[in-house]
Amino acid sequence: QLQLQESGPGLVKPSETLSLTCTVSGGSISGTTYYWDWIRQPPGKGLEWIGSIYYSGSTYYNPSLKSRVTISVDTSKNQFSLKLSSVTATDTAVYYCARHGDPYGDFDYWGQGTLVTVSS
């Protein structure tokens, strides 16, 4: 059974860079035709897709966040990562990693999520 687990600091200061890692177990990131995603949910609000990385390394970002987001993959560790720069309080959210197959398809596996608070 595929499992995804987010990790990273739970508190980030304003203007700094938020960094999270998603560790995938029960399956390999490399050599499989899947996209690996980051999705977030601010307190009391809906889900917001942040971006994806394809197993080949191609990246796709939400236009509203594109200037601040970098998603990368480390196939040797079976992990992919999120960096979000110049954070503000509006970036406070539960961050989820997930996977999808078809280019416009569904998210079939998700991590449990990790709360990141932006505060000084």
Add this chain to the structure above:
Amino acid sequence: QSVLTQPPSLSAAPGQKVTISCSGSSSNIGNYYVSWYQHLPRTAPKLLIYENNKRPSGIPDRFSGSKSGTSATLGITGLQTGDEADYYCGTWDTSLTTWVFGGGTKLTVL
């Protein structure tokens, strides 16, 4: 405000049936598959329905999905207390070039 519109909350008694609506537009639901997710507190969201009306392996047939035009519906029959959760619809939006989700519907089984 979410691109897809869902009722914020619904409630029904055990054993009853409930439907959750998801309204969008031609740039999203009207031209792309809809998926539905169940989210219980402190757990990973779970895919319930994909490609409008298909159930992944392990999802009981009490859960069903449909789509008509720019709206989609999730149906749950034989409600159980374990179905208390937040439910989200999602799809691709070609105008925004991003995935979009509903704001979520909190289902209470009482």
